[in-house]
Amino acid sequence: MMGNRKIEKFSDSLNESLFRFARYNYRNAIMGGYSNYSYWRSTFRVFCKNKVAVFLLFLMIILISFTIIQPYLPNQKSPNQIFIDPETKMQYVNLPPNKEFIFGTNSIGQDLWARIWSGTRTSLFIGLLVGLWEAIIGIIVGALWGYVRKLDRIITEIYNVLNNIPTTIVLVLLTYIMKPSIGTMIFAMCITGWLGMARFVRNQIVIIRDREYNLASRCLGTPTRRIITKNLLPYLVSVIMLRLALAIPSAIGSEVFLTYIGLGLPVHIPSLGNLINEGRLVMMNSTLRYQLIFPAIILSLITISFYVIGNVFADAADPRNHI
Amino acid sequence: MFNYIIKRFFQSLITLMVVITIVFALLRLMPEEGYFGEGYEKLDEQQREAILTQMGLRDPLHKQLLDFYKQLLRGDLGKSIIYRPKVDISIILNDKIPYSLRFGLSAMALSLLIGLPLGILMALNHRGFWDKLGTAYIVFINAVPAAIYYLFIQVYVTGIFKIPMLYSESNPLSWILPTISMSLGSTASYAMWMRRYMLDEMNKDYVKLAKAKGLSGPRIMLSHVLRNAFVPMVQYLPSAILYTIAGSIYIESLYSIPGMGGLLVTAIQRQDNTLVQALVLIYSSIGIFGLFLGDILMALLDPRIKLSKKAGAR
Numbered sequence: 356m357m358g359n360r361k362i363e364k365f366s367d368s369l370n371e372s373l374f375r376f377a378r379y380n381y382r383n384a385i386m387g388g389y390s391n392y393s394y395w396r397s398t399f400r401v402f403c404k405n406k407v408a409v410f411l412l413f414l415m416i417i418l419i420s421f422t423i424i425q426p427y428l429p430n431q432k433s434p435n436q437i438f439i440d441p442e443t444k445m446q447y448v449n450l451p452p453n454k455e456f457i458f459g460t461n462s463i464g465q466d467l468w469a470r471i472w473s474g475t476r477t478s479l480f481i482g483l484l485v486g487l488w489e490a491i492i493g494i495i496v497g498a499l500w501g502y503v504r505k506l507d508r509i510i511t512e513i514y515n516v517l518n519n520i521p522t523t524i525v526l527v528l529l530t531y532i533m534k535p536s537i538g539t540m541i542f543a544m545c546i547t548g549w550l551g552m553a554r555f556v557r558n559q560i561v562i563i564r565d566r567e568y569n570l571a572s573r574c575l576g577t578p579t580r581r582i583i584t585k586n587l588l589p590y591l592v593s594v595i596m597l598r599l600a601l602a603i604p605s606a607i608g609s610e611v612f613l614t615y616i617g618l619g620l621p622v623h624i625p626s627l628g629n630l631i632n633e634g635r636l637v638m639m640n641s642t643l644r645y646q647l648i649f650p651a652i653i654l655s656l657i658t659i660s661f662y663v664i665g666n667v668f669a670d671a672a673d674p675r676n677h678i
Numbered sequence: 679m680f681n682y683i684i685k686r687f688f689q690s691l692i693t694l695m696v697v698i699t700i701v702f703a704l705l706r707l708m709p710e711e712g713y714f715g716e717g718y719e720k721l722d723e724q725q726r727e728a729i730l731t732q733m734g735l736r737d738p739l740h741k742q743l744l745d746f747y748k749q750l751l752r753g754d755l756g757k758s759i760i761y762r763p764k765v766d767i768s769i770i771l772n773d774k775i776p777y778s779l780r781f782g783l784s785a786m787a788l789s790l791l792i793g794l795p796l797g798i799l800m801a802l803n804h805r806g807f808w809d810k811l812g813t814a815y816i817v818f819i820n821a822v823p824a825a826i827y828y829l830f831i832q833v834y835v836t837g838i839f840k841i842p843m844l845y846s847e848s849n850p851l852s853w854i855l856p857t858i859s860m861s862l863g864s865t866a867s868y869a870m871w872m873r874r875y876m877l878d879e880m881n882k883d884y885v886k887l888a889k890a891k892g893l894s895g896p897r898i899m900l901s902h903v904l905r906n907a908f909v910p911m912v913q914y915l916p917s918a919i920l921y922t923i924a925g926s927i928y929i930e931s932l933y934s935i936p937g938m939g940g941l942l943v944t945a946i947q948r949q950d951n952t953l954v955q956a957l958v959l960i961y962s963s964i965g966i967f968g969l970f971l972g973d974i975l976m977a978l979l980d981p982r983i984k985l986s987k988k989a990g991a992r
Contacts (some may be wrong), residue, residue, distance in 0.1 A: 396796050519966045527946070608823035
């Protein structure tokens with residue numbers, strides 16, 4: 356009887372407003388020691404502080420979406436079609452930029468505009484695939500190398516041997532032996548590319564694995580999956596993204612290099628390397644230099660942008676740079 | 679220390695053997711045209727077989743590999759087939775190496791002279807104008823493929839200053855551009871590393887102590903920070919010096935300098951199998967030996983390096 360009455364009295368003093376959700380208040384939250392820290396939001400905020408990187412990111416988004424939709428736009432020409440002047444029955448050879456051919460035509464009468472975008476597609480495709488492959492193999496090998504203590508010695512020795520082989524040689528040798536194709540090129544670039552990634556992932560994992568906060572997490576019974584996604588991965592994201600972003604300029608550079616020494620893709624597959632090489636052949640003639648300048652500008656824009664975005668993002672994604 | 683050198687030496691030796699064996703194995707997969715000189719089409723099947731047998735290419739693989747090693751140990755790199763038929767490759771190299779060395783070494787000197795001071799200037803002027811300018815330069819050089827700025831330098835600078843476009847032995851004016859272009863890349867990397875190591879050192883506690891002791895700023899920089907920052911730079915020097923032998927593939931073929939880099943391009947384009955094989959071997963042994971020397975030099979200079987856990991420590 357007594358208890359019942361007391362509860363009744365207690366409930367009398369309650370009113371509806373106490374049962375509504377409290378609004379999140381930043382200042383009160385900070386005073387209470389709560390932080391609404393979100394990894395990705397902080398990364399984004401730090402990234403946005405760098406105006407140049409944001410500008411280049413927008414530029415790349417526009418450029419990449421344009422390269423994807425370009426073939427579906429009206430009035431686009433095929434990159435390999437040779438155009439013939441209907442009056443003279445001659446090919447449109449080395450036409451300077453005009454209304455019909457925005458970037459002009461090359462030495463056998465193909466449309467440079469179509470070839471440049473098609474080449475950008477090829478080069479970006481190679482770069483992205485190489486980057487992804489490096490990331491996948493690098494993370495798997497690096498994780499095994501870092502976690503499984505028995506494998507440490509063996510993989511270290513293998514790494515030391517492989518790391519001593521000059522990359523250029525592997526590239527040259529493999530492309531020399533295999534038939535020139537996109538697959539060959541990607542294969543040759545991938546075969547050494549993952550080494551750096553694997554070492555970095557391994558070093559990070561070895562460092563972070565036994566830190567106190569991970570030990571504490573494990574003692575508190577945090578499942579391994581959560582430790583990996585919440586405690587380890589944020590440290591690795593910056594590296595992975597950096598590698599991915601830098602793989603693109605370096606793959607494009609390797610492609611240019613291989614094309615230059617005569618091991619590039621066949622001419623009917625336009626790529627930025629192929630276009631630069633075609634431009635190089637006519638560069639002594641100052642009226643034809645546009646054939647070198649246009650692909651060179653696009654290529655430099657892409658490589659510089661990815662390089663800068665990658666570096667700025669890697670800084671932003673590093674949790675130590677937050678707040 | 680001695681143990682470390684021995685261990686590192688054997689490691690390099692094993693790497694070299696792995697590379698040689700891989701190169702050997704891969705070149706057996708090559709199209710066989712590359713083993714004939716002129717007139718491949720005129721030969722019939724039997725004659726081709728006869729030539730291949732005579733060259734030992736029809737022997738069992740393990741015997742071929744053994745012969746290959748024996749030949750290498752005698753210092754015999756074989757004979758060129760297409761490039762200069764029946765001429766010893768070592769003779770060809772003898773003609774080529776001096777050109778590459780001359781340009782390589784002068785470019786290296788130039789990039790050290792510019793790169794190191796630039797790096798120091800950037801570190802002292804951290805986040806200032808020079809730092810930003812230098813960073814822009816480094817980003818440009820690292821991001822844009824070398825072929826592009828080499829091409830533009832060759833096309834435009836020769837036009838503006840009326841310098842001959844191609845290399846000629848008798849005209850020293852034509853030596854300037856190849857040297858400068860060749861030094862651009864290494865200047866950027868020397869500046870980048872110098873800046874990073876300087877900044878690393880400047881944030882260390884001993885600098886604070888030196889300041890607290892009342893040493894002057896320049897004094898701290900010169901006798902403490904600079905000396906410590908320079909040690910890791912030394913690691914790259916042996917490789918850089920050795921790689922000058924290999925020459926620059928781009929520069930030498932662009933300016934038609936008769937050096938080693940141009941040779942590799944020619945050998946590949948004309949599919950001269952033995953020459954490619956020899957060049958690849960030389961390039962990779964230079965790379966491996968350079969890393970070996972760099973590591974040894976580092977270990978000698980910096981006693982703090984943990985010799986046993988090399989891969990982890992880096």
